[in-house]
Amino acid sequence: MTVLSLHQLTCFLATYEQGSLTAAAEELGYAQPSVSEQVRALEKTLGVELFRRVGRGVVPTTVADELRPHAERVLGSVEEARKAVQSAKSFETGTIRFGMFGTARLYAGAGLVADVLARYPGVRVELIGQNSTDVQEELRRGRLEAAMIAVPQMGSEGLEFTPVARDELVYISADPARLETPVSAHRLSLASLVMPETTWRAVDSTRLVLRQMLHETGRNPQTRIEVEDVETAVELVGMGLADSVIPRGAAEQLLPRLAPAAGWVSLRPRQYDTLAIVHRAGATLSPAARLMIELATARINSIVHPEMG
Amino acid sequence: MTVLSLHQLTCFLATYEQGSLTAAAEELGYAQPSVSEQVRALEKTLGVELFRRVGRGVVPTTVADELRPHAERVLGSVEEARKAVQSAKSFETGTIRFGMFGTARLYAGAGLVADVLARYPGVRVELIGQNSTDVQEELRRGRLEAAMIAVPQMGSEGLEFTPVARDELVYISADPARLETPVSAHRLSLASLVMPETTWRAVDSTRLVLRQMLHETGRNPQTRIEVEDVETAVELVGMGLADSVIPRGAAEQLLPRLAPAAGWVSLRPRQYDTLAIVHRAGATLSPAARLMIELATARINSIVHPEMG
DNA sequence: ACATGCTATAGGTAAGTCCTATCGATCGTG
DNA sequence: CACGATCGATAGGACTTACCTATAGCATGT
Numbered sequence: 001m002t003v004l005s006l007h008q009l010t011c012f013l014a015t016y017e018q019g020s021l022t023a024a025a026e027e028l029g030y031a032q033p034s035v036s037e038q039v040r041a042l043e044k045t046l047g048v049e050l051f052r053r054v055g056r057g058v059v060p061t062t063v064a065d066e067l068r069p070h071a072e073r074v075l076g077s078v079e080e081a082r083k084a085v086q087s088a089k090s091f092e093t094g095t096i097r098f099g100m101f102g103t104a105r106l107y108a109g110a111g112l113v114a115d116v117l118a119r120y121p122g123v124r125v126e127l128i129g130q131n132s133t134d135v136q137e138e139l140r141r142g143r144l145e146a147a148m149i150a151v152p153q154m155g156s157e158g159l160e161f162t163p164v165a166r167d168e169l170v171y172i173s174a175d176p177a178r179l180e181t182p183v184s185a186h187r188l189s190l191a192s193l194v195m196p197e198t199t200w201r202a203v204d205s206t207r208l209v210l211r212q213m214l215h216e217t218g219r220n221p222q223t224r225i226e227v228e229d230v231e232t233a234v235e236l237v238g239m240g241l242a243d244s245v246i247p248r249g250a251a252e253q254l255l256p257r258l259a260p261a262a263g264w265v266s267l268r269p270r271q272y273d274t275l276a277i278v279h280r281a282g283a284t285l286s287p288a289a290r291l292m293i294e295l296a297t298a299r300i301n302s303i304v305h306p307e308m309g
Numbered sequence: 310m311t312v313l314s315l316h317q318l319t320c321f322l323a324t325y326e327q328g329s330l331t332a333a334a335e336e337l338g339y340a341q342p343s344v345s346e347q348v349r350a351l352e353k354t355l356g357v358e359l360f361r362r363v364g365r366g367v368v369p370t371t372v373a374d375e376l377r378p379h380a381e382r383v384l385g386s387v388e389e390a391r392k393a394v395q396s397a398k399s400f401e402t403g404t405i406r407f408g409m410f411g412t413a414r415l416y417a418g419a420g421l422v423a424d425v426l427a428r429y430p431g432v433r434v435e436l437i438g439q440n441s442t443d444v445q446e447e448l449r450r451g452r453l454e455a456a457m458i459a460v461p462q463m464g465s466e467g468l469e470f471t472p473v474a475r476d477e478l479v480y481i482s483a484d485p486a487r488l489e490t491p492v493s494a495h496r497l498s499l500a501s502l503v504m505p506e507t508t509w510r511a512v513d514s515t516r517l518v519l520r521q522m523l524h525e526t527g528r529n530p531q532t533r534i535e536v537e538d539v540e541t542a543v544e545l546v547g548m549g550l551a552d553s554v555i556p557r558g559a560a561e562q563l564l565p566r567l568a569p570a571a572g573w574v575s576l577r578p579r580q581y582d583t584l585a586i587v588h589r590a591g592a593t594l595s596p597a598a599r600l601m602i603e604l605a606t607a608r609i610n611s612i613v614h615p616e617m618g
Numbered sequence: 619a620c621a622t623g624c625t626a627t628a629g630g631t632a633a634g635t636c637c638t639a640t641c642g643a644t645c646g647t648g
Numbered sequence: 649c650a651c652g653a654t655c656g657a658t659a660g661g662a663c664t665t666a667c668c669t670a671t672a673g674c675a676t677g678t
Contacts, residue, residue, distance in 0.1 A: 329625095331624060341624085342628095345626070345627095362623090362624095362626085366623090420629075467644095
């Protein structure tokens, strides 16, 4: 026993409109017995006579009159579905979802959304990045296809990283005396620090850089305060409660707004943080993801120093 | 290359809701590879990735998010279509079309509609019978499945007739003097008559009866006025412009309303008109048609003398 | 490292799709 | 009234699709 199908409805409608199986077959590009078979199958699945075979041609029954608008609605909905998918595929509509967290969002957050909307006015944009833990989870679970981040080191836990830019790490403080000369490893080891990205502390690239820097002096980094987001860290610096080390792009954006009294100075030797695309290892990226990567990279490179090689 | 199908949408929705091909297969009662194949086919026909295969389970893409409501609408419409057909099949809704013309509608017209609506409150009823020519055409073309008529003789032009009742033919006049005794063939041949059913005059059963009756006297019927419907004939009789011969049931219904001054009397010998079901020869009747025949027969038998054997 | 739970693949059978060829019935015509 | 034209139904066969079982491959959690 066959089941109701779109093909049957198509043949039914063509037959209804043409009043003839032969004409319907011609319209649909089939042989006449094929259409006849489909209509008969539809009548069998519905258990009702749709056409009265009357000498020359066929005549719809009242049940066929009843069915026709429904059949039209079904086929119309199918067409709408197909169009919706096609337009979503070509970014005329639909949603583009991308991860953007850590300090990366400071560089490419709002501006990246603007870039996407300028090029594809119909799309919705979801920039996922409330907190690092969630984003990591979404990436791992596959709900997020790709993300741009500033923090973790390369190659952890089945994820694949592609560096796109680097940004200098600077020392920020509300005490002008500490900003007169570049900060050495020794001075850094004595400082009282507030550091963001607590959740990612084990893999945070800023911390990794600092650890390597301090390792040469035989000391561990002194983090007096741990917070989750950079804004909070900067505010604490502005209040004079601690100093911190953050990417320069973040300092330029956040200090005037959140800590007007604070300033920044380079480390000595200069250290750099890496911005990278991260996605599941071995994944082939969708057009939407590739688009976001392209736009995000372009925007970041217009702010920080582009990665060489 | 396969084409978009309802089956694919069903599998897609189940997979979307379950977040798993295996779970979807279990829900649908299929083996897992079958659902997998359908989803893959849908992705191929749409040319887009709907799920990201990620280790344990599958995760819908944003295009799948876009497709889901459309797929639900399509399947919903299909369900509606199926329900509409089922309810039309069982007379809960839909249209019942039946032919009812000649003088038959005087007996069973409004009352028959009332009978149908009393038993099946949801249906629409179409009682086709504006004029005999149209109805004959609709029957021949198959648009009308069956009809109940009072006029034509049996067995003409590929149609099949089934008698269900007979009604006495009576002589009507506005002149009381002509109603004192039953009208003989001789008196009838002298009368000035108005006769309805002009279009069917060659096969009209009333006229056939009269012709046979008069043939015995060697005369032809004298129709002074020809009209299409019985009401007009009765009105003319009421105005004293002519007399007529019509079924008794029609006389009882129409005289008080349209010709209060007129009355009726039997013929001598009494003559009878036949009410019959007519449909295309060799046709198998639909439930709707059988229902109408049953109800029409019951109603007519409650008015005129039932046909014996 | 192992068991587990999921998807992908392979291969075979049943069923459906669509064709060509032909029959039967109907309708208009000479 | 026989004729050709037209349309739907039927038969039979080539091809495709649907669906199954069995199993491999991979990711995940203990």
